[in-house]
Each structure stands twice: as C-alpha cells, then as structure tokens.
Amino acid sequence: MARPPGPLLLLVFLLCLLLYLAAAGRPCVPAGLSQDTILGRLGANITLTCQDEVPANATVLWQVEEQGPAGAWGRQLAEGNTLLLRQLRYEDSGHYSCSVGSHLLRSLRLLVAEPPETPQVSCYRRSHDKDVLCEWPQQKKPSPGTRAMLWVKRRFVAENATEQRCRYFSKARKFVCRVKVPPGTDDTKHLVVSTCVSNSAGGSAGRDKIITLSSVLKPDPPVNVTVEALEKAPQRLQVNWSYPSSWDPRFYWLHFQVRYRPEPAPTFVEVDQVTTTWLDIRDAWRGMRHVVQVRAKDEFGHGTWSEWSQEAVGTPWTGRRKTWGPEAGGSVPMEDGTYGVTLPPLLFGEDDTNGAGGSVMESSIHPVASPYAFLVTGGSLLLATLLPCRYRQMWWTSGQEMTKAEGEGQHMLVPLGLPPPTLSDTPLLSQTAPSAPGMLHMTHEDYSSSGQ
The missing domain is CATH 2.60.40.10 (Immunoglobulins)
Structure with a gap:
C-alpha cells in the first residue's frame, strides 16, 4: 500500500490539532499590560524610580492618586528619586507620580495582583x-x-x-x-x-x-429529618424526612440511605435501598440518644449521592411498664425472667418528685409479704374468737330482761356495724372490759358449771 504524500499528512495533523483546540475551548491568556503599568506581587516589596538622573538641587516629591467622594485627589508620600513600598497590599494599587515643584516628571500605574x-x-x-x-x-x-x-x-x-x-x-x-x-x-x-x-x-x-447530564446528577440532601420514640418500644425509633424542594417527586423518585449511631458509638450503622420517606429502627440502644442522617440518590442509580442531611437526634421510649396506678404496689415481670416490685412512695416517707410512679427494684420470684397482711390476719382471728362470746352475751341478756326490777335502766346493745378503732390504737390482745350494771357476763367456766 502506498503511503500518503507528505502534504496530506500535514493536513491531517492540522485538522486534528484544530479539533483538539475546539474541544479544549479557547486559549487562556492574561490581559495585556500597558507600558506604564508595573506589576507587584501581594506581600512583596517594590521600588519605584522617578528618573535616571535628577539635578542635585532638585526636590522630587511622590504622590498617589486616590478616589474619594469628591473625586480623585493626590496624597503626598515621600521625597526622593525612588519610592520604596513594603509588604504590598491590594489597596496599594493605583496611579503614582513624581514631580519637581509643579513640573510632572513621570506617572505610572502600580497593579498589585496574584x-x-x-x-x-x-x-x-x-x-x-x-x-x-x-x-x-x-x-x-x-x-x-x-x-x-x-x-x-x-x-x-x-x-x-x-x-x-x-x-x-x-x-x-x-x-x-x-x-x-x-x-x-x-x-x-x-x-x-x-x-x-x-x-x-x-x-x-x-x-x-x-x-454527561446523567452522570452529574446530584440531588440536594433530604430535609425535615425527625426522630421520634415509639411508646412501649425501648429499642425502636421512627425516622421521617421529606424530599428537597429542588426535586419534583411527581416525575422522578429518589432512593435513600439512612445512617444512625448511639452517641457513645464511633461508627454508623447504614441502611440502604430505602424507597419510602420513613424508616423504623428496631435495634436502637435502650435509653441512649441516637444521631441520624439521611442522603438521597436518583431512583435509577444515575449520578452520585447527595450530601448527608443535617443531624437529627432522638432517644427511644424510656417509660416503665405498670399494670396499675403508682399508688399501689405489686410485682412486674422483667425481661430477664425476674420480677420487679413497685413500692408506693409513701412507704419511704417522701414524694415521687420524678413522676415515675414508684421505684422499681429487682427481686427474685418469691412473693414479698406486706406488713399490713399480718395486721389484717391477726384482726380476723381476734374477731372470730370474740364473736361467739358476744352472741352468748346477747342471748343471756335478753333472757333476763323480764326479771329486772322496775326502774332499772335498759342498756342497748352496741351494734356490730360500727367501725373498729385504728390498728395503731388497738392492741392485738385487749383486756376484758368491766361489766356494766344490770348485765350478766358469763365466762366459759360459768357456762360449764351451770349444767347447761
């Protein structure tokens, strides 16, 4: 095969070069500087020279033109054929001039740029x-x-x-x-x-x-991220968020990624492929505050993930489970197989300032006896012992009413329905009260000796 001639190769090379320059855009060149412009670098020192030779008896005065409210005006700087400017700033840019009396010798422009x-x-x-x-x-x-x-x-x-x-x-x-x-x-x-x-x-x-337009797709991060506790669920958190205002969900959807961690933990747990605007976290740490963030990506996987949303925090439910009110006591099954007993705060002689309805203490599964149970049991036994004597006394008194002398007062029986004294004032074993006038009190020995 014959090789293409030299001019043809040169033409192909020039065509490729033109295509490359067209693809690369336009050449990047700085703006040209005029002859009376001097370039100074930021932070550097520079020396301005008025003329090569100045008469010995002449006084050269430097001034800089500044722009004020009333227009441009000159500010005198120093005397001499040279002017030294140290530690240049952007504000040092301007028009400098040197003169002898009213005669202008030189004018130049200083430009401070990086x-x-x-x-x-x-x-x-x-x-x-x-x-x-x-x-x-x-x-x-x-x-x-x-x-x-x-x-x-x-x-x-x-x-x-x-x-x-x-x-x-x-x-x-x-x-x-x-x-x-x-x-x-x-x-x-x-x-x-x-x-x-x-x-x-x-x-x-x-x-x-x-x-490509699809490769540079990057949504804004989700907004309105909230973390809420769920009642009676000490290991769950409900996370909700909204689409960013720059994304219209009527035409295209987003997929989300959620990451969360309890505040003591250094790393996040990530949940991928979330298609809803909420997530139910089921493995939260009990009683610990959690940090949650959400980011978004196009539903078809185009482009890149958005930035992470602002941090949102939340703590799982920490309430205590009870089957009755805080004033009563009882045992509550715990999650480790034991039982917790809830004691009313009145037993401790102090108020429940925390509003938790009682302090929960772990205990074994053995029942806990209350001191009130002993008092109630003793009172019941005493009442069961005294009731037969009480009824025998009533029967004997009613039989003697016909033989009482005229003028003796009649004594009414005390009804049994009256409330008994408080336990703190009544001993468990009381002595027999003295007999009232006109009434016969029979003991067990008297009843046996009567032959009845």
Whole structure:
C-alpha cells in the first residue's frame, strides 16, 4: 500500500490539532499590560524610580492618586528619586507620580495582583429539570479584576463552544458557573467542559472535564429529618424526612440511605435501598440518644449521592411498664425472667418528685409479704374468737330482761356495724372490759358449771 504524500499528512495533523483546540475551548491568556503599568506581587516589596538622573538641587516629591467622594485627589508620600513600598497590599494599587515643584516628571500605574489558582472544576445537577452548575474552590481571595470563564461543547463535534461567565462567592470561597440545558437534550451525550481564570498577573486553565447530564446528577440532601420514640418500644425509633424542594417527586423518585449511631458509638450503622420517606429502627440502644442522617440518590442509580442531611437526634421510649396506678404496689415481670416490685412512695416517707410512679427494684420470684397482711390476719382471728362470746352475751341478756326490777335502766346493745378503732390504737390482745350494771357476763367456766 502506498503511503500518503507528505502534504496530506500535514493536513491531517492540522485538522486534528484544530479539533483538539475546539474541544479544549479557547486559549487562556492574561490581559495585556500597558507600558506604564508595573506589576507587584501581594506581600512583596517594590521600588519605584522617578528618573535616571535628577539635578542635585532638585526636590522630587511622590504622590498617589486616590478616589474619594469628591473625586480623585493626590496624597503626598515621600521625597526622593525612588519610592520604596513594603509588604504590598491590594489597596496599594493605583496611579503614582513624581514631580519637581509643579513640573510632572513621570506617572505610572502600580497593579498589585496574584496569579490565579488552577481551577479544579466539578459539575453537578440538582434534578432532571435543572441547569448544570460547575464550580471550583479557591484557597485565597482572587485579585481584583480576576476573570473566570467556562466553555461547554459536544465531544468530537466541530462546533462553537458555549461560553459562560463565572461568579466568585466570597462566603463560599469558590467560583460558580451556570450551564443552561435546553429542553430535550440527550442526557447520555458527552460534553467537554473547559475553564480559564486570568488577571493582570497571569492566566491558568483547568483540565478539561468530560461529563454527561446523567452522570452529574446530584440531588440536594433530604430535609425535615425527625426522630421520634415509639411508646412501649425501648429499642425502636421512627425516622421521617421529606424530599428537597429542588426535586419534583411527581416525575422522578429518589432512593435513600439512612445512617444512625448511639452517641457513645464511633461508627454508623447504614441502611440502604430505602424507597419510602420513613424508616423504623428496631435495634436502637435502650435509653441512649441516637444521631441520624439521611442522603438521597436518583431512583435509577444515575449520578452520585447527595450530601448527608443535617443531624437529627432522638432517644427511644424510656417509660416503665405498670399494670396499675403508682399508688399501689405489686410485682412486674422483667425481661430477664425476674420480677420487679413497685413500692408506693409513701412507704419511704417522701414524694415521687420524678413522676415515675414508684421505684422499681429487682427481686427474685418469691412473693414479698406486706406488713399490713399480718395486721389484717391477726384482726380476723381476734374477731372470730370474740364473736361467739358476744352472741352468748346477747342471748343471756335478753333472757333476763323480764326479771329486772322496775326502774332499772335498759342498756342497748352496741351494734356490730360500727367501725373498729385504728390498728395503731388497738392492741392485738385487749383486756376484758368491766361489766356494766344490770348485765350478766358469763365466762366459759360459768357456762360449764351451770349444767347447761
């Protein structure tokens, strides 16, 4: 096969070079400086010279032109053929002049600037119907007059690139460019992004970046993340969140990833492929505060994950389980197989300031006897012993009513329904009360000797 002639090879080389330059955007060159402009670097020292030779008896005076409310005016600096400026600042930029009397000898412009930093661009798109944003950070504040540009064009296509001007945001300390996306643009087509930053001190071009609209998809993080405890569930937490306002869920959905950890733990537990806007955590640590975050990604897996949402905190339910009110006592089954007894706070002689309804103490499964049970049992036995004597006394008294002398007072029986004295005032064994006049009290021995 015959080799192509030399001119043809040169033509192919030039064509490839033109395609490369078209894909790379425009050349990044600094703005030209005029002959009377002197460039000074930030923080450096510089010496300005008025003339090579000055008469010995002449006094050279330096002044700088400043812009005030009433317009430009001159501020005198120093005398001499040379002027030394130390530790240059951006504010030192301006027009300097030297003169002898009213005769102007020289006027020059001092420009204090730093060469721009090389852009490290990254692009993202908040949703399928938003424009593409490209940005890069800055370590230092750019010099006044710095210009940042961005070009976008389709790859391997000989067409003019779309030019975008970029803005610097001082609070975020970064340049941001907005790339308009026409409706109906194919999300899979490759685009070439070129950047350039230039000022009077120089120019710097960023490395070309090849992107597609689907690959730069990066949603905003979810919002309104809340963590709530579930009643009577000491190991569960309910996490809820909302779609970011920049994403319309009517056309495209998001998948979510949730991570959580108790505050003592150093690492997170992650839950993937969450398709709802809520998650039920079932392995939370009892009584510990948990930190929860959520992030989002396109439902088809395009692009990258969003940033993590702001931290939300919550603690599982810590209430105590009871089967009756706080004033009563009783045993409550614990989760380890033992029983806990809930004692009313009145037994301790102090108020329940915590509102927990009693203090819970672990105990074995043996029943716990209350001191009131002994009092009630003793009172019942005493009442059962005295009731037969009481009824025998009533029967004997009623039989003697017919033989009482006229004028003797009748004694009414004390009804049994009256409430007994309090246990603190009544001994368990009481002595027999003296007999009332006109009444016969029979003991067990008297009843036996009567022969009845």
